[in-house]
Amino acid sequence: MAKKQTTIQDIAKTLSITASTVSRALNDHPKIKKSTKDTVWAKAKELNYQPNTIASSLRKGKAKTVGMIVPRINRHFFSNIITGVESVLNPAGYNLIICQSEEKYDKEINNINTLIANRVSGLLISISLETKNFDHIRRAISNNIAVVMYDRITEELNVSKVENDDISGSYDLTKHLIDEGYKDMMWIGGSRNFNTYRNRFEGYEKALKEIGIDANKYPIFEGSISLEAAYEYFKEYLENNKLPEVVFSASDYMAMGAIMAIQEKGFKIPDDVAISGYSNEPFAALINPKLTTVEQFSKEMGRSTARILLDEMESNKDENIPIKTILRPKLIVRESTINKKKL
Amino acid sequence: MAKKQTTIQDIAKTLSITASTVSRALNDHPKIKKSTKDTVWAKAKELNYQPNTIASSLRKGKAKTVGMIVPRINRHFFSNIITGVESVLNPAGYNLIICQSEEKYDKEINNINTLIANRVSGLLISISLETKNFDHIRRAISNNIAVVMYDRITEELNVSKVENDDISGSYDLTKHLIDEGYKDMMWIGGSRNFNTYRNRFEGYEKALKEIGIDANKYPIFEGSISLEAAYEYFKEYLENNKLPEVVFSASDYMAMGAIMAIQEKGFKIPDDVAISGYSNEPFAALINPKLTTVEQFSKEMGRSTARILLDEMESNKDENIPIKTILRPKLIVRESTINKKKL
DNA sequence: AAAATAAATGCAAACGTTTGCATTTTGTAT
DNA sequence: ATACAAAATGCAAACGTTTGCATTTATTTT
Numbered sequence: 125m126a127k128k129q130t131t132i133q134d135i136a137k138t139l140s141i142t143a144s145t146v147s148r149a150l151n152d153h154p155k156i157k158k159s160t161k162d163t164v165w166a167k168a169k170e171l172n173y174q175p176n177t178i179a180s181s182l183r184k185g186k187a188k189t190v191g192m193i194v195p196r197i198n199r200h201f202f203s204n205i206i207t208g209v210e211s212v213l214n215p216a217g218y219n220l221i222i223c224q225s226e227e228k229y230d231k232e233i234n235n236i237n238t239l240i241a242n243r244v245s246g247l248l249i250s251i252s253l254e255t256k257n258f259d260h261i262r263r264a265i266s267n268n269i270a271v272v273m274y275d276r277i278t279e280e281l282n283v284s285k286v287e288n289d290d291i292s293g294s295y296d297l298t299k300h301l302i303d304e305g306y307k308d309m310m311w312i313g314g315s316r317n318f319n320t321y322r323n324r325f326e327g328y329e330k331a332l333k334e335i336g337i338d339a340n341k342y343p344i345f346e347g348s349i350s351l352e353a354a355y356e357y358f359k360e361y362l363e364n365n366k367l368p369e370v371v372f373s374a375s376d377y378m379a380m381g382a383i384m385a386i387q388e389k390g391f392k393i394p395d396d397v398a399i400s401g402y403s404n405e406p407f408a409a410l411i412n413p414k415l416t417t418v419e420q421f422s423k424e425m426g427r428s429t430a431r432i433l434l435d436e437m438e439s440n441k442d443e444n445i446p447i448k449t450i451l452r453p454k455l456i457v458r459e460s461t462i463n464k465k466k467l
Numbered sequence: 468m469a470k471k472q473t474t475i476q477d478i479a480k481t482l483s484i485t486a487s488t489v490s491r492a493l494n495d496h497p498k499i500k501k502s503t504k505d506t507v508w509a510k511a512k513e514l515n516y517q518p519n520t521i522a523s524s525l526r527k528g529k530a531k532t533v534g535m536i537v538p539r540i541n542r543h544f545f546s547n548i549i550t551g552v553e554s555v556l557n558p559a560g561y562n563l564i565i566c567q568s569e570e571k572y573d574k575e576i577n578n579i580n581t582l583i584a585n586r587v588s589g590l591l592i593s594i595s596l597e598t599k600n601f602d603h604i605r606r607a608i609s610n611n612i613a614v615v616m617y618d619r620i621t622e623e624l625n626v627s628k629v630e631n632d633d634i635s636g637s638y639d640l641t642k643h644l645i646d647e648g649y650k651d652m653m654w655i656g657g658s659r660n661f662n663t664y665r666n667r668f669e670g671y672e673k674a675l676k677e678i679g680i681d682a683n684k685y686p687i688f689e690g691s692i693s694l695e696a697a698y699e700y701f702k703e704y705l706e707n708n709k710l711p712e713v714v715f716s717a718s719d720y721m722a723m724g725a726i727m728a729i730q731e732k733g734f735k736i737p738d739d740v741a742i743s744g745y746s747n748e749p750f751a752a753l754i755n756p757k758l759t760t761v762e763q764f765s766k767e768m769g770r771s772t773a774r775i776l777l778d779e780m781e782s783n784k785d786e787n788i789p790i791k792t793i794l795r796p797k798l799i800v801r802e803s804t805i806n807k808k809k810l
Numbered sequence: 811a812a813a814a815t816a817a818a819t820g821c822a823a824a825c826g827t828t829t830g831c832a833t834t835t836t837g838t839a840t
Numbered sequence: 841a842t843a844c845a846a847a848a849t850g851c852a853a854a855c856g857t858t859t860g861c862a863t864t865t866a867t868t869t870t
Binding site for chain 2: 129174175176177178179181182187197198200203204206207210214219220221222223224234237238240241242243263267380384406407410411412
């Protein structure tokens with residue numbers, strides 16, 4: 125079983141030429157004659173030659189591999205980004221090592237260490253919720269790895285970044301809520317230490333300010349971004365408080381938790397209280413009522429991110445000028461925020 | 468920026484010992500004195516040494532890497548399997564290269580080629596819907612790569628396999644439907660050329676046979692496993708046919724499509740027609756009515772699969788005896804199949 | 811204290827490519 | 841035919857580890 129793989133040397137030997145020539149022929153080097161290229165290719169096929177990427181990487185000092193760190197792979201938002209990244213990187217001959225940080229700072233550090241050990245050429249990272257210090261990322265950079273941050277970024281690092289325009293996304297959404305005639309609002313979302321949720325709050329705040337309302341006068345729940353957390357919070361909230369007209373949730377999952385608590389109490393959505401989400405998770409179109417939310421074009425985000433990384437990896441400049449890409453999300457209005465009493 | 472990474476040689480030089488000793492020290496070789504191990508470790512830390520996995524892999528002829536081929540990463544079922552696999556493989560020092568076949572035979576072949584080129588030690592694969600020929604997998608095997616198939620398997624290959632017991636899963640579910648008093652059924656699902664759907668049909672058939680009914684007398688829709696396909700199909704079906712008492716859907720997504728078409732027509736679930744799904748996708752617990760389905764413990768499936776692979780990779784036997792693991796799924800009864808008229 | 815054994819380290823080759831430079835072969839101009 | 845340039849190939853080192861075997865150093869036995 126453990127049969128020897130055929131190498132460049134084997135091909136060379138049977139053709140009585142050098143390994144160098146074979147190598148160059150296979151890599152389509154301009155100085156190699158067309159005819160020898162052909163014979164080499166033919167022999168390679170015949171001997172079922174499979175190039176040894178490892179040897180090549182060692183010699184070149186870099187692997188045609190990029191590492192991607194993702195908080196959680198089982199969020200649609202992230203798995204779509206991955207798909208987008210692959211659609212750009214694979215055709216370019218790179219493969220992806222995907223690592224999950226599971227929102228843990230320590231795991232993120234481990235991930236980076238293995239990626240450095242694997243001499244990846246590039247690193248794509250969306251930081252975990254716990255990450256406050258960025259020395260591990262700096263270490264990657266100083267190991268000559270091209271780094272691009274996506275979605276969850278930090279201003280502390282001078283690297284290329286791809287973001288969603290969360291401010292305008294939530295501004296547009298809030299505007300829609302106002303247009304529907306809602307005034308009495310409530311914000312729920314993840315920690316605003318995070319660019320994502322900070323910005324989503326900012327857009328909300330901005331739209332309200334335009335009609336003379338201070339967002340901070342309304343209830344704000346800042347918690348862990350999970351269905352369960354929102355459900356528990358709302359269950360308790362409803363015991364002691366009256367409903368707002370509308371709940372602006374900065375996450376579809378949290379919106380879902382709220383909806384379950386609300387419906388359990390016998391309230392109707394959007395009649396008794398309207399609610400919106402963020403991200404357009406697949407279930408948003410499937411639940412009852414269908415959830416108004418914001419589509420983020422995650423696959424496209426993956427593609428942009430990968431394109432930028434590819435550029436930086438293949439440019440032989442020693443230092444790249446970091447660029448910032450901001451993707452504009454799109455409001456998706458569905459039943460959960462339609463005001464039937466309007467006008 | 469492009470600063471030289473410190474190598475084992477650098478450490479050796481500053482300590483005036485050999486690279487061999489350093490290598491052995493770092494790998495905790497028994498013949499190395501505790502004291503030198505300590506000094507080597509200290510110096511390694513000091514010089515910020517990052518082992519070069521590539522060099523190591525080249526020398527050893529194998530990378531501490533496993534390739535995983537997945538039809539689609541953005542199905543919860545699969546992304547959970549991935550998480551399970553990682554939870555076993557990462558602590559063992561392996562990393563995962565994940566490839567999506569996107570249900571295409573050609574992509575699957577490409578994936579395998581890059582994995583072979585990367586000299587992965589192991590391969591985890593769930594075949595695409597298009598795959599009928601398995602020579603590419605045989606090629607991997609003959610390149611001395613340990614292979615384990617999960618979920619979507621084939622009997623044509625003599626390798627270890629991890630399956631869900633779809634027969635008993637759907638048997639249990641059908642039994643539940645019968646117990647609820649439903650008799651007039653309908654089956655919808657993916658192509659039965661596929662072990663998964665074939666087995667899910669078999670369990671359904673078996674349970675019906677026990678009460679003297681031939682499953683083939685009832686309507687069967689065998690189509691592409693997507694929400695859209697099922698929606699379209701049902702929309703048309705409802706024009707020309709009367710409702711069955713219950714729809715057995717071999718996929719949550721298809722169930723969802725059916726539900727949307729049914730509710731659009733103004734029918735009530737489960738009052739006018741009951742419906743069940745399969746897989747327990749997250750939305751199944753979120754929709755209205757909540758969907759009865761079958762939980763497959765995908766994370767556990769990933770763990771089992773990885774454990775078996777790990778065994779096969781680390782055993783130095785030349786030939787492993789393939790084992791077959793069958794995981795028992797669990798019925799999850801929710802509102803969508805509760806018969807209010809029962810008794 | 812010498813001899814024998816055990817423990818620790820060193821030597822050098824190997825893994826399969828790639829690549830700068832040297833050499834050979836081919837083609838062109840005289 | 842000769843000289844020269846251009847094109848094609850060869851040579852050999854390098855990438856950073858690992859590892860069988862040889863050698864040195866420390867420990868035990870007599």
